[in-house]
Amino acid sequence: MIKEISNEELETLVSLIHRQYGYDFSDYARSSLKRRFQRFMGYAYIGGVNELSDRLLQDATFFERMAQFITVNVTEMFRDPLFYKTLKDLVLPRLATYPTIKIWHAGCATGEEVFSMIILLQEAGLLERCRIYATDLNAVSLLKAEKALIPLKCMKDYTQNYLQAGGMEDFSSYYTADDEHAVIHSALRRNIVFFQHNLVTDQVFNEFQLICCRNVFIYFNRQLQDRVLRLFYDSLAPLGYLALGLKESMMFSEESIRFEAVSAVHKIFRRKS
């Protein structure tokens, strides 16, 4: 078993990374960040925090590998099917009233959430009118997202999710499959742009009718959550929608007064006025 990283050691690592590479993890939730460092050390056969610090100071490629590892990029298509169903029932009819619909997926990882959204929009007849901006901190995930390659072994689960989400078509009509991957049809993807955006440091870049930021807040502490909520508020059109992850709450934030809940269970909110 690898020795527990102490709180002081964690702070040392975080400030080393900030100084050397400009990535600021100081407002990330402590318990899971610690766990990620710990897991990475196991994975990379690093015996202790001193060795880890030394490697980080000397080897930028090693840092890139670690950054990959600690920014969790786990994701799914139609994850939480009932969330998508609610989106379709409560939000899409309102979005349909706009001539152009702008959507931001913040923290899109390898894109599965975005691909789910375009299928939903396609079935609602809205995809044509949408501009979709999908961003993440992690450049390697974004490269994968652009290729829209989805491990074939996951497609069975995703088909299940799609049906539970109220999908109306044959799910396999949205992709072509080779031995290992399903590729989402490029025609469906033509209104998506993927690019790097760091929620900690980067600014508002457009105005949106809907922002999806699911399962990213759980990695942030309260101060950072508040800051990013302000960024989202400023990036939303009046009455624009914000969707968070199923277990992410606004209840513990001061910013909550500027939003109202559209579905408290599925964590869909709306900017007041």
Added chain:
Amino acid sequence: MQIPSPYDMIAIGGSAGSLPVLAELLEQLPVSIDCTMMIIVHRLKNVPSDLDRLLSLKAPITEPEDKQPVLSRRIYLAPQNYHLLIETDGTFALDYSEPLHYSRPSIDVSFASVAAAYGPRALGILLSGASKDGAAGMQQIIAAGGTGIVQDPASALFDTMPLAALELCPEAQPMSITDMVHFLTELKMSAEHDQ
């Protein structure tokens, strides 16, 4: 003389075959132990679960959300598809990193964070299960000065989990369900003795 309840956190983990045991434990449990209880059981993902409803019949149970404060005299259930952690500032933190032992929530993950947050004031309990999840976490609870209890393997529907824990943690005490209820009731009585 004051004998305060020795634990602030009772963390219970289980997998296959643990539900009936858990229901029995909750049913017989003194409701008002002055500490927090946290349950981590392996569940299917993206399937609306009857588990919380089933357990809620016995006692009010909540699935915590991220950053929710951890309160005493409450029972919390780890939500499906997330790891459940505790921050040192006394709030819950959820984590969506990869499953451990094919499980998310993983008992090891929660137990490790309970060990770090509560030290000697943590009690870990492992029930029936066909997985080794939880053993390493229990080792961490015990190493931090906490206490470990394991369902007596002979009475467990699946003994892999209790056996793995006993093998890794010789200090953990095997107990029958009746003994566990007894142990927990004693906690309550010594706590009541205070008042």
